[in-house]
Amino acid sequence: MKFDSNRCWMEALADIRANRDLLLTVGAFFFLLPTLVSLVLTADLQVGLAKAMENAKAMKAFVEQHGSTLVLATSAELLVNAFGMLALLRLLSDRYRSTVGQALLAALQGIPGLVGIAALLMLIFLAALTVVAITLGSLLIAVLGEAVGGIVTAVVALAVGGLYPLARLSMAPPALVLEGQINPLRAALWSWRVTRGNGVALALFYFLLSMAFGMVGLVTMLLFGPLLLAVAGQGMVFYLLAGVLNGLVSLAKWLLLTAVLYRAYRQLTEKAGVAA
Secondary structure (H helix, E strand, O other): OOOOHHHHHHHHHHHHHHOHHHHHHHHHHHHHHHHHHHHHHOHHHHHHHHHHOOOHHHHHHHHHHHHHHHHHHHHHHHHHHHHHHHHHHHHHOOOOOOOHHHHHHHHHHHHHHHHHHHHHHHHHHHHHHHHHHHHHHHHHHHHHOHHHHHHHHHHHHHHHHHHHHHHHOOOHHHHHHHOOOOOHHHHHHHHHHHOOOOHHHHHHHHHHHHHHHHHHHHHHHHHHHHHHHHHHOOOHHHHHHHHHHHHHHHHHHHHHHHHHHHHHHHHHHHHHOOOO
């Protein structure tokens, strides 16, 4: 049986509707609140970044002075988001029927493994980028020119070393909290096994989802950005209001992503003959 993306999507939406109150409550704490806190703590830097983007030299100086702070804030926010995703995966499971406290404990046990999986994906991508640059980069640049050839090389590396491995390892988060595979290597191997034969379909599905999420965020800012700018002006208040808007989009995105991962896990473990 091949992975059915339409079934996965419809079942994910049904899960969100059936568990709306619980998912919104827990999700607001791990997806909406971190976005707001991060923005409040870095509001001055966000204003400075917007001004620095007008000049290349100013941008370089800003990155050198404040880049590490922004990276740290973003990393902390993503870590909290990932923790929330693991907890919600456990809460969605029919097998465990966990309380919120039990789900949080499972997420706490799984988060080190998820960090390990992320590091593994980064290493795979860097290795693929190096191999593609060596084997195809020079040829593509010679044929297509430096600019276009460089872009094509990056796209090929992203597809081969980024999107496809991500798809094959996408069942690692469920493995961490639903299969007891808290060792990141074992979780990765388990995910690779259950996604066998469906890597391309999953990669395409995740790519379309990421494009849809990106478009929703862009359209939201295009629709409401000018209104916020007119009301608040170009200052800290604007960035705070924009942060609330971004936080709501982030909440919706993470809830959908979590429900999709859970339903993909259920579908693929049914195929693989693993108890779901």
